[in-house]
Amino acid sequence: MSIRIAVIDFPASNCNLDAIHVLNNVTKIKADLVWHNHFKESKYDGVVLPGGFSFGDYLRAGIIAAHSPAIEEARIMLKDGRPIIGICNGFQILTEAEFLPGALLQNESLKFICKWINLKVENIKTAFTNKLNLGDVIAVPIAHGEGRYYTDNLKDLEANEQIVFRYSTEQGDLTEDANPNGSLDNIAGICNLEQNCIGLMPHPERASEPILSPKRTDHGKLIFESMVEFIKRRIS
Amino acid sequence: MTKVILDGEEVDIEMTEWEYEKVKDLLKREPNLTELNMFSVMWSEHCSYKSSRPKLKLFEDAEENYDYVLAGPGQDAGVIDIGDGYALAFRIESHNHPSAIEPYHGAATGIGGIIRDILCMGVRPIALLDPLRFGNLKGNPHSQWLFKYVVKGIADYGNCTGIPTIGGEVEFDSSFESNCLVNVACIGLGTIEDFKHAPSRAYNPGDYMVLMGGSTGRDGIHGVTFASRTLTEMSEADRPAVQIGDPFTKKMIIEATLEAVKTGYVRGLKDLGGGGLTCATSELTGDGNTGAKVDLRKVFTREPGMNSYEIMVSESQERMAFIVKPEGLETILEVFRKYEMNFAVIGRTDDSKVLMVFDEEEVVVNIPAKALSESPMFKREEKQPFYLKELLSQKTPEISMGLDEIIYKLIASENICSKEWIYRQYDHEVGVRSVVKCGEGDSGVLRIIGTDKFISASVGVNSKHCFLDPYEGAKGGLVEECGNVIANGANPLAMVNCCNFGNPEIPESFWYFSKAVEGMNDFCRDLKIPIVGGNVSFYNEDEVKKTAIKATPMIMIVGLIEGQENIITLPFKNAGNDILLIGETKAELGGSEYHSVICDLEGGTPPKVDEAKIKATWEFIFELYKNKMIKANHDVNKGGFIISIAEMCFKNILGAELDLSHIIKENLRDDQLLFSESYGRFIVETDPKDYDNIQKLAQKYSVDAKKIGVLISNPKIKIRGLGNKDLILDVQKLKENYDSTIPNLMEI
Numbered sequence: 001m002s003i004r005i006a007v008i009d010f011p012a013s014n015c016n017l018d019a020i021h022v023l024n025n026v027t028k029i030k031a032d033l034v035w036h037n038h039f040k041e042s043k044y045d046g047v048v049l050p051g052g053f054s055f056g057d058y059l060r061a062g063i064i065a066a067h068s069p070a071i072e073e074a075r076i077m078l079k080d081g082r083p084i085i086g087i088c089n090g091f092q093i094l095t096e097a098e099f100l101p102g103a104l105l106q107n108e109s110l111k112f113i114c115k116w117i118n119l120k121v122e123n124i125k126t127a128f129t130n131k132l133n134l135g136d137v138i139a140v141p142i143a144h145g146e147g148r149y150y151t152d153n154l155k156d157l158e159a160n161e162q163i164v165f166r167y168s169t170e171q172g173d174l175t176e177d178a179n180p181n182g183s184l185d186n187i188a189g190i191c192n193l194e195q196n197c198i199g200l201m202p203h204p205e206r207a208s209e210p211i212l213s214p215k216r217t218d219h220g221k222l223i224f225e226s227m228v229e230f231i232k233r234r235i236s
Numbered sequence: 237m238t239k240v241i242l243d244g245e246e247v248d249i250e251m252t253e254w255e256y257e258k259v260k261d262l263l264k265r266e267p268n269l270t271e272l273n274m275f276s277v278m279w280s281e282h283c284s285y286k287s288s289r290p291k292l293k294l295f296e297d298a299e300e301n302y303d304y305v306l307a308g309p310g311q312d313a314g315v316i317d318i319g320d321g322y323a324l325a326f327r328i329e330s331h332n333h334p335s336a337i338e339p340y341h342g343a344a345t346g347i348g349g350i351i352r353d354i355l356c357m358g359v360r361p362i363a364l365l366d367p368l369r370f371g372n373l374k375g376n377p378h379s380q381w382l383f384k385y386v387v388k389g390i391a392d393y394g395n396c397t398g399i400p401t402i403g404g405e406v407e408f409d410s411s412f413e414s415n416c417l418v419n420v421a422c423i424g425l426g427t428i429e430d431f432k433h434a435p436s437r438a439y440n441p442g443d444y445m446v447l448m449g450g451s452t453g454r455d456g457i458h459g460v461t462f463a464s465r466t467l468t469e470m471s472e473a474d475r476p477a478v479q480i481g482d483p484f485t486k487k488m489i490i491e492a493t494l495e496a497v498k499t500g501y502v503r504g505l506k507d508l509g510g511g512g513l514t515c516a517t518s519e520l521t522g523d524g525n526t527g528a529k530v531d532l533r534k535v536f537t538r539e540p541g542m543n544s545y546e547i548m549v550s551e552s553q554e555r556m557a558f559i560v561k562p563e564g565l566e567t568i569l570e571v572f573r574k575y576e577m578n579f580a581v582i583g584r585t586d587d588s589k590v591l592m593v594f595d596e597e598e599v600v601v602n603i604p605a606k607a608l609s610e611s612p613m614f615k616r617e618e619k620q621p622f623y624l625k626e627l628l629s630q631k632t633p634e635i636s637m638g639l640d641e642i643i644y645k646l647i648a649s650e651n652i653c654s655k656e657w658i659y660r661q662y663d664h665e666v667g668v669r670s671v672v673k674c675g676e677g678d679s680g681v682l683r684i685i686g687t688d689k690f691i692s693a694s695v696g697v698n699s700k701h702c703f704l705d706p707y708e709g710a711k712g713g714l715v716e717e718c719g720n721v722i723a724n725g726a727n728p729l730a731m732v733n734c735c736n737f738g739n740p741e742i743p744e745s746f747w748y749f750s751k752a753v754e755g756m757n758d759f760c761r762d763l764k765i766p767i768v769g770g771n772v773s774f775y776n777e778d779e780v781k782k783t784a785i786k787a788t789p790m791i792m793i794v795g796l797i798e799g800q801e802n803i804i805t806l807p808f809k810n811a812g813n814d815i816l817l818i819g820e821t822k823a824e825l826g827g828s829e830y831h832s833v834i835c836d837l838e839g840g841t842p843p844k845v846d847e848a849k850i851k852a853t854w855e856f857i858f859e860l861y862k863n864k865m866i867k868a869n870h871d872v873n874k875g876g877f878i879i880s881i882a883e884m885c886f887k888n889i890l891g892a893e894l895d896l897s898h899i900i901k902e903n904l905r906d907d908q909l910l911f912s913e914s915y916g917r918f919i920v921e922t923d924p925k926d927y928d929n930i931q932k933l934a935q936k937y938s939v940d941a942k943k944i945g946v947l948i949s950n951p952k953i954k955i956r957g958l959g960n961k962d963l964i965l966d967v968q969k970l971k972e973n974y975d976s977t978i979p980n981l982m983e984i
Contacts, residue, residue: 011484011487011488011575011576012396012397012398012484012487012488014396014397014398014487014666015398015666017667018666018667018668021668021685022668025685035574051666052398053395053396053398053483053484053487055484056396056482056483056484056485056487057396057484058484111388111660111661112391112392112395112660112661112662112663113660113661114659114660114661114662114663114664114665115660141665143395143663143665143666145395203665205668206665206666206668209668211671211683211800212665212668212670212671214673214676
């Protein structure tokens with residue numbers, strides 16, 4: 001049985017083609033770019049909500065997409081345990097749709113930031129991190145204006161092992177300087193209780209080929225390969 | 237302004253009396269108010285190039301002379317064939333006046349406009365570059381305000397449309413204080429088939445004319461005429477002439493347009509920019525040798541009660557005009573519906589060669605389609621400014637402080653320091669093409685996915701040099717921008733330019749334009765670089781000081797790298813390797829950063845370009861590339877080669893031991909040696925084992941390639957061999973100075 005992934009294309013999901021490129025050409029899985037109005041969950045084993053500015057993000061990042069029929073389809077997948085990843089704007093949509101707890105606020109600097117950062121892997125049990133090692137430091141770029149993670153329930157998040165990635169130094173230290181946007185507790189990515197859905201602000205699809213990485217790494221690819229591994233285990 | 241009587245009423249028009257007479261001659265009657273406004277828009281300097289056209293004729297023949305040029309000057313964008321079936325489109329234009337009045341929307345809509353220009357060539361916009369000019373930042377809140385919001389305008393618009401901003405350039409100089417420059421460039425990539433599908437002409441009678449995208453409102457009325465005069469105290473009142481951008485709609489327009497073009501049912505395509513519907517309908521039919529009947533009331537407007545002339549000249553953003561084959565109309569409209577874009581079939585082409593516009597039953601416009609593009613041309617007078625003689629004769633004063641102190645100061649100066657504060661705000665990676673990113677090289681390098689080809693692009697010019705000598709300065713700009721792509725391993729393929737000058741009616745201002753055009757033309761013909769497009773922005777003057785901006789013929793070069801292994805980067809790699817200075821250093825401190833920052837001097841002898849030497853240097857560099865002899869390369873630019881060396885040390889925290897005794901010459905002072913901005917030089921890192929072979933090749937090409945030092949792991953730059961005492965500079969301190977200037981000025 002062949003695995004099929006949907007990349008949901010909201011208006012101005014402008015990292016849509018990047019995600020498709022990496023899934024099809026780098027990790028070699030069958031992925032379709034699906035216009036949001038046409039999305040039906042039954043055909044797919046997993047779903048990617050790509051980065052961008054869905055519906056222009058004029059009201060608040062991700063909120064319009066969060067109320068779209070496509071997200072209701074995705075909610076069915078969420079419930080039956082299929083893997084869902086929200087990258088950047090996709091993460092914002094997932095918090096707005098309450099797939100994931102917390103919110104993403106404007107960066108502390110009040111400016112958009114585009115740069116390569118380091119992430120410390122804090123949870124390898126999720127659908128997207130099973131190919132990583134606990135404590136690994138991976139290089140991935142960020143590009144966002146509203147990426148400061150905030151939650152009222154940090155304790156619960158920690159107790160439930162929902163923190164997946166934290167901004168860190170190259171050595172894995174969780175310093176203030178390593179935190180690019182003022183996120184609570186350096187949080188860069190989280191998952192739901194069931195660990196089949198994750199959201200992260202950095203862009204793994206931009207870090208999946210050595211040619212694009214300043215250090216010639218391809219750590220981002222492991223996140224997509226983890227999804228494939230998760231699906232295989234789930235099906236078998 | 238001229239007053240004319242229309243229907244018994246006195247009206248002010250932006251036209252000379254002579255031009256008004258010419259309109260009457262063309263129509264063989266008096267125009268009505270709508271028609272007159274259309275002529276006024278299309279005959280504005282901005283749309284008609286009436287002052288610059290006689291001079292720009294020099295650039296016209298790129299398509300004839302170069303096989304790989306698919307579209308040259310006069311089209312919406314230049315297009316070249318880069319092999320493997322791919323076409324590359326690129327263009328640069330100005331959005332100076334709107335940005336000087338309303339920096340955020342001015343810059344944003346500048347980006348919007350240039351994206352549309354590329355889009356209407358039928359290809360996907362894949363990169364933006366933005367060269368900018370402002371007054372000095374230090375102690376100048378107005379310049380800081382303009383700078384902050386121009387950058388934010390570019391970032392918000394570019395980021396939302398998903399097009400990476402991969403490069404740019406900025407200079408700060410008091411001549412730009414009240415008239416900043418915002419030039420915007422865009423690169424598009426598609427197949428040659430895509431490009432052929434979308435000519436900017438309506439050449440077939442019977443096709444539908446479809447307007448798609450944003451609604452037509454009262455914003456931006458007469459934007460082009462506003463851009464065709466000098467900014468004054470009163471210009472604040474022109475703020476309504478600045479359009480408002482909507483990057484989300486633009487993103488939808490990009491996708492809808494590309495999908496429509498792919499259907500094969502689009503026969504012509506034109507964006508609505510300056511001049512709005514007037515420009516689009518008249519150019520489509522005029523250039524296509526057809527006519528059209530257009531129903532104004534089909535145009536979807538933002539507000540009720542807009543009259544015919546407002547609809548015809550509105551410059552509301554985010555609109556595209558499609559010429560659609562009749563059998564494909566429904567397919568095209570279905571694409572627009574998918575993206576939830578507004579659209580309207582506003583008319584049909586015919587063979588009348590007349591543009592007829594109806595407001596319900598009433599004919600409001602009835603003019604020959606070509607008449608609007610037959611603007612008069614003006615032969616402007618030119619005269620060398622009297623002040624230049626004195627400026628050029630200025631002498632460099634005695635060295636006033638320690639050379640180490642000078643270097644620490646220079647590297648922190650606004651024009652040399654790191655521009656990271658700017659490019660961190662731009663998404664420069666979206667599209668997964670950016671291989672050499674902002675700050676990592678002299679140019680931006682993008683991969684073409686699915687091939688082993690890479691595009692390199694760089695933009696800029698030295699306004700201080702051009703101010704002293706526009707002819708040599710424009711050539712120098714070409715040397716510099718070509719040097720930037722060459723430093724990354726690319727072969728320069730083609731050039732587009734954006735000429736920013738003062739009022740062309742003032743002979744001294746026009747002289748600058750004229751000389752710069754001659755300089756670009758002479759250099760490009762000598763070095764075989766096709767000029768495939770240009771844009772002219774006149775009337776950039778400081779009304780308070782009664783002076784023009786420093787002449788700025790902005791130049792963009794696009795180059796190609798074949799094979800990933802041939803990409804060269806800027807940072808020094810390994811201690812123990814040699815540092816070579818390629819090219820000759822002359823006593824050319826005129827217009828240098830050293831003169832301006834350290835000596836408070838504008839004049840002096842600016843650098844001159846020796847084409848034969850430049851050509852030999854480039855050939856030599858490519859020979860070294862072929863032999864894999866270059867480990868790092870950085871072209872020498874503002875502040876001289878010592879600044880280049882410092883910049884190359886930063887990334888891997890290396891140091892250098894320099895011995896300049898081999899290159900010091902008689903009659904060359906220490907400051908001239910270190911800080912001269914002579915063109916056509918590179919600092920390269922090479923392996924000591926290749927030294928002899930490199931020297932042999934240098935002799936073969938008659939190029940200077942002197943070893944001036946070695947790389948060391950201790951992050952210090954030690955300099956011996958100067959007439960002055962030996963120097964030791966600390967790389968960390970240089971980097972701190974380099975990094976902190978703009979954040980310190982802007983983050984208050």
